[in-house]
Amino acid sequence: MPEDRASSVPVAVKRNHTLPPAPPGYLLFQLPKLQHQPIAYLGQMWREHGDLVRLRIMPGFALFIAMHPDHVEHIVSIHQNRYPKADFFLKPMGLVQGQGLFSSEGESWLRNRRLMQPAFHQKQLANLHAVILSAVQSLAAEWAEKPDGAVIDIAAEMTRITLKIVSLALFSVDISDDSDRLGQAFRTALEYVYYRLNTPLALPLWIPSARNRSFRGAKQTLDRVVLEIIQSRRQDPTPRHDLLSMLLAAQEEETGEGMSDRQLLDEVITLINAGHETTATTLAWTWHLLGTHPDVMANLVSEVQTVLNGNPPTFETLPKLQYTRRVLDEALRLCPPGIGLAPRAALEDDEIQGYFIPKGAVFNVATYFTSRHPEFWNDPERFDPDRFLPEQVTKRSKFAYIPFGAGSHTCIGKNFALMEAVMILATISQQFRIELVPNQPIEIDPRFTLRPKYGIKVAIWKRY
Ligand code: HEM
Incomplete structure (x- = not known):
């Protein structure tokens, strides 16, 4: 695998367990908004909750949105080995490609x-x-x-x-x-x-x-x-x-x-x-x-x-x-041509901007906003x-x-x-x-x- 630029740096042992900010409640019924008006919807989330947002879609599944250049660097460059492309993206894409x-x-x-x-x-x-x-x-x-x-x-x-x-x-x-x-x-x-x-x-x-x-x-x-x-x-x-x-x-x-x-x-x-x-x-x-x-x-x-x-x-x-x-x-x-990169999924617990990122967290790296x-x-x-x-x-x-x-x-x-x-x-x-x-x-x-x-x-x- 390509080098993780910070693979030798241990992830903080004593973690802050505060999750990134999230709008209240589950957003399953907001999904059509996210699919049909993603720019307006994610823009609103950005304004209301900041650069790192957690969208709780349903119990057990949240979508994390990263918009700050430092977060983008963390996910796709410095710690890219901790964030491979998510399976739920690879599978449908793989049907054709x-x-x-x-x-x-x-x-x-x-x-x-x-x-x-x-x-x-x-x-x-x-x-x-x-x-x-x-x-x-x-x-x-x-x-x-x-x-x-x-x-x-x-x-x-x-x-x-x-x-x-x-x-x-x-x-x-x-x-x-x-x-x-x-x-x-x-x-x-x-x-x-x-x-x-x-x-x-x-x-x-x-x-x-x-x-x-x-x-x-x-x-x-x-x-x-x-x-x-x-x-x-x-x-x-x-x-x-x-x-x-x-x-x-x-x-x-x-x-x-x-x-x-x-x-x-x-x-x-x-x-x-x-x-x-x-x-x-x-x-x-x-x-x-x-x-x-x-x-x-x-x-x-x-x-x-x-x-x-x-x-x-x-x-x-x-x-x-x-x-x-x-x-x-x-x-x-x-x-x-895209709101962001292919979704990434965290392979292990991590920390971004002082927030706890649990293993399995799925990220939309929303470069449109970056x-x-x-x-x-x-x-x-x-x-x-x-x-x-x-x-x-x-x-x-x-x-x-x-x-x-x-x-x-x-x-x-x-x-x-x-x-x-x-x-x-x-x-x-x-x-x-x-x-x-x-x-x-x-x-x-x-x-x-x-x-x-x-x-x-x-x-x-x-x-x-
Ligand atoms: C303006 C035009 C283009 C834009 C904005 C663009 C954008 C991107 C982005 C953002 C990625 C990274 C996705 C990620 O990390 O999740 C990507 C990957 C890729 N692009 Fe492009 N692309 C363009 C044109 C092209 C062209 C002309 C080709 C080939 C002829 C191409 C082939 C690929 C391939 C094969 C990948 C996957 C690379 C990998 O994962 O190793 N793209 N592109």
């Missing part, structure tokens, strides 16, 4: 993480730059066919482009078309996981309800199609520059063993899932923020025009798009990309801003996502003027990622 990185812990997670890490190194990203660029350019060419002022749902478009990019980057196949059976199977399977995560009394999978049967069918299609791709790749040695080629070639140093078809299947499904919805949601909200902040949009367009000078973004010019990157960083602070904590962020609800100027960043706790997580489970696709998102923002704003359609309903759908419930409608004009 099996033992993939996102839904596993322990030895099998560590082995796969080590095998997969090199595929995501910066130097490998250079190979994926061309894939991203050609996908974004083909999206721009499609948009250019539309009449000036055409209205599109930019949130849906971001889902389409990120699914296309991740499937091309992964195994050189585009599954983003609505009629694609793999894409369809994905959507059905993931809807089912959202349902399971949000429905504590869901019927067990072995009961042949319509929902369960539709999930099983979708999962079988997913497995069959992805396995076919993996097996045909094993037989065809033609070198390709995609992630699957790297994963197929990955071997453990000591044993020389690689990943089995089953492991590859789980990881491919995990990467498609983790690698598109998050980026799509981030970009959708970024366009919304740009639409509501014309001054920021103007700065971004001006940077793109100066740095790129009418050319596409290359791997070398990307780091020069520093304002564009700050816009993205700030959008991720205000509108992250990244607007007033001790660390001045006027936190204001959209201000300059918070991410280097001199501002160095002044803050690293744990006040962890949109990609921290500790050993940090997002493996972080650099890929950032490169992709900057390229999409830059290429589209270089070629199109984008304006939000006024008076449209904008709401968060909190079921899994915090995507916009009714999409985000924008009008687009070609720049000549």
